Amino acid sequence: xxxxxxxxxxxxxxxxxxxxxVCKGCRAEIKYGTPGLFLLLxxxxxxGAGLYVAKFLATSLGFNExxxxxxxxxxxxxxxxxxxxxxxxxxxxxVSFTRQxxx
Numbered sequence: 001x002x003x004x005x006x007x008x009x010x011x012x013x014x015x016x017x018x019x020x021x022v023c024k025g026c027r028a029e030i031k032y033g034t035p036g037l038f039l040l041l042x043x044x045x046x047x048g049a050g051l052y053v054a055k056f057l058a059t060s061l062g063f064n065e066x067x068x069x070x071x072x073x074x075x076x077x078x079x080x081x082x083x084x085x086x087x088x089x090x091x092x093x094x095v096s097f098t099r100q101x102x103x
Contacts, residue, residue, distance in 0.1 A: 010097045018095075028097040034087040035096065042087055046079020 006015045007030075014025030021030055034042075054072035057063040063071075 007095050011099055023097060026099060028099040031096045031098065033094060034091040038087055038091070042083030043080065046076045046083060049079060050075035
C-alpha cells in the first residue's frame with residue numbers, strides 16, 4: 001500500500017488505510033471532514049449577519065420590510081455557500097480519532 005493512502009492513529013500510532021471507519025489497533029472511531037462546531041458556526045453566522053444587515057437597511061436607510069427580508073435571505077444563502085467552500089478547503093484532509101471511554 002502506498003504511503004499516501006495511509007493515516008496514522010493519534011492514539012496507538014497504527015497505520016490505517018484512508019477511508020477506514022475504525023482503527024485496527026485501538027478501535028478508535030475515525031471521522032473525516034469538517035468538525036461539527038465549524039458546521040454549526042457556518043450555519044449560524046450567515047443567518048446572524050443577514051439579520052443584522054436587514055435590520056440596518058430597515059431602520060437606518062429606510063428600506064421597506066420586503067427589501068430587508070430579501071437582503072437577509074440573499075446574505076444568508078451567500079454566507080452558507082461561502083462557509084461550505086471554506087470548510088471544504090480547510091478541512092479536506094482533516095481526520096479525527098475518538099476512543100470510547102472505559103465504563
